Amino acid sequence: MARELLEALDQAGVRLTGPRRELAALIARRQGHFTAADLLADAGQRSLGIGRATVFRLLELLADRNLVERVDLPDGRHAYVPCEPSHHHHLVCVSCGAISEVDDCGIDAVTAEAARRSGFEIQSHRLELFGRCPRCQNVEPRQ
């Protein structure tokens, strides 16, 4: 998975530097969503001397290429999710942070309808679903 990130960066013509390899590995070993601060902490813990700016720069690179997506959590924080580069949406587990991807099942009809009613010319949309993943439902049913 770190491999895929690096390959995609390589193809995009950016250099595969040490810090980028290390960060790609850290991202790959993360389950679910993570924040820039998480990554920074990971790097700090293993005393890789990786600067704050480098983390944000890599996340921006990855986000531009849709290898990672920015998700706004309900509490207002920003998180990142590694994901497929095709357009889709995320299900976020509010208990454990697990992420699941869902494709566009029917959203387009909704946006088209909204456009018709409002007269807007819709360019993009963002759908985020929050709930509990199957595993968390089992651990503590009907929270």
Added chain:
Amino acid sequence: MARELLEALDQAGVRLTGPRRELAALIARRQGHFTAADLLADAGQRSLGIGRATVFRLLELLADRNLVERVDLPDGRHAYVPCEPSHHHHLVCVSCGAISEVDDCGIDAVTAEAARRSGFEIQSHRLELFGRCPRCQNVEPRQ
């Protein structure tokens, strides 16, 4: 419109203080979305001595009561939109910032389908649509 905000706060049992009245008026005169910083700047310009904390506290109060909704702009900034307390979604004009509300036309089917496929128990969702409002389309067609 400022009136409505104040009435709602009154009913919620919070005090109708000077700063709250002033801020409600500032919110009311805003078109479309605004950020906390906008509000702060408005207040500063009119030399109302309103503290940063007060602005955030009021926005939180209003958001809790769904009188204002937090919207995450595509560029990552947080904005607020005054709106109806019922559940709905927003169309945001990326040119002028105008906001239009759309109700739930068909989203529920989408979330239900996503839940079925993923096994998640969905608690809430957030849909934001970005595009250009009818007025901006006329001003500068096919941007």
Added chain:
DNA sequence: CTCCTATTGAGACTTAGTCTCAACTCTGGT
């Protein structure tokens, strides 16, 4: 009018993210 409590402003503090710049390191050409 009074008193109690919610609320306030100031400013310190925290967190998120950006910017600058000199130093470094990939990588393609030789």
Added chain:
DNA sequence: ACCAGAGTTGAGACTAAGTCTCAATAGGAG
């Protein structure tokens, strides 16, 4: 292998967003 130069890096200053504390203030119930 080596070199050169362009892309990248880390440190830390800086900005913006938001939270917290606390003494002072002001609603509003009685």
